[in-house]
Amino acid sequence: MREFEPVEQNLRVAMRFFGEATGSGAIEPLAGATAIYSGLDYGVFNIAMLDGPAPSLDAPLAACAHYFLPRTMRWSFWLCENLLDTSTLRRVRPFLLERGLYPISHAPGMLAPALAQPSRRLPEIECVPVTDQSTRQAFGAITSVSFDIPMGVARAVYYPERAWNGAYRGFVGMVRGRPVSIVAIVASADSLGIYSLATLPEDRHHGYGEALLRAAVESEQKRTGLTQLVLQSTEAGYSLYRHLGFRDVAKFSVYLTK
Numbered sequence: 001m002r003e004f005e006p007v008e009q010n011l012r013v014a015m016r017f018f019g020e021a022t023g024s025g026a027i028e029p030l031a032g033a034t035a036i037y038s039g040l041d042y043g044v045f046n047i048a049m050l051d052g053p054a055p056s057l058d059a060p061l062a063a064c065a066h067y068f069l070p071r072t073m074r075w076s077f078w079l080c081e082n083l084l085d086t087s088t089l090r091r092v093r094p095f096l097l098e099r100g101l102y103p104i105s106h107a108p109g110m111l112a113p114a115l116a117q118p119s120r121r122l123p124e125i126e127c128v129p130v131t132d133q134s135t136r137q138a139f140g141a142i143t144s145v146s147f148d149i150p151m152g153v154a155r156a157v158y159y160p161e162r163a164w165n166g167a168y169r170g171f172v173g174m175v176r177g178r179p180v181s182i183v184a185i186v187a188s189a190d191s192l193g194i195y196s197l198a199t200l201p202e203d204r205h206h207g208y209g210e211a212l213l214r215a216a217v218e219s220e221q222k223r224t225g226l227t228q229l230v231l232q233s234t235e236a237g238y239s240l241y242r243h244l245g246f247r248d249v250a251k252f253s254v255y256l257t258k
Helices: 005-015 058-068 086-098 133-147 151-158 208-224 238-243
Strands: 026-029 033-037 047-050 076-080 101-112 126-129 168-175 178-187 192-199 229-232 247-257
Touching (some): 005 047, 005 076, 005 101, 005 192, 076 101, 126 208, 133 168, 133 178, 133 192, 178 208
Antiparallel strands (some): 026 033, 076 247, 168 178, 178 192
């Protein structure tokens, strides 16, 4: 298996969450791609992804556009650039721009065989699984604030009990009974994927995010027996992940209709 593949495969497992969470979404296999519809008019949560290496994007993108057209004009294409050959990759940006898809983020895919040992004393934090209404609401509220997602969208996605019945497992970090951080862990065939790591703005720079991440990873490693870790890093989180022992193995870009 090539190094980028565990990251790409875990992301495809994780993104199914948005097709299952609201109760009005869908996950549709297409020609060379998968469309994940959240049931909401929110483009980042209406997702198209390639199913594997693609010598051409014409057919997969046409199938995705056809799928979303009667449902929503707002959808996004999550591209693992490692799936494209050099010639296709050189043309991908103008190709997508011509089809009304504009780049909104470029994220390295990262991998670590295990977390590096802490280099500082971390604060105490209670790692609480998302299992009830209060933890679902805390996860949604912190997501909304931390990732600038409309609260109505966060409520529709993260509040329903059904959202948490699949592979996407959430954790809330509590400090003195107050939720301050969140993280989600997704198990795929050979890796644990880390998603949605965030801390409330007023509680940042104290180590709560790292403390919660370590506790959630340890819990899921014990539950699943998996040790390898993967993620797609934001710019803000990149230095932390490097510090934790992750290294770049893939390139991801997200394109959004406007």
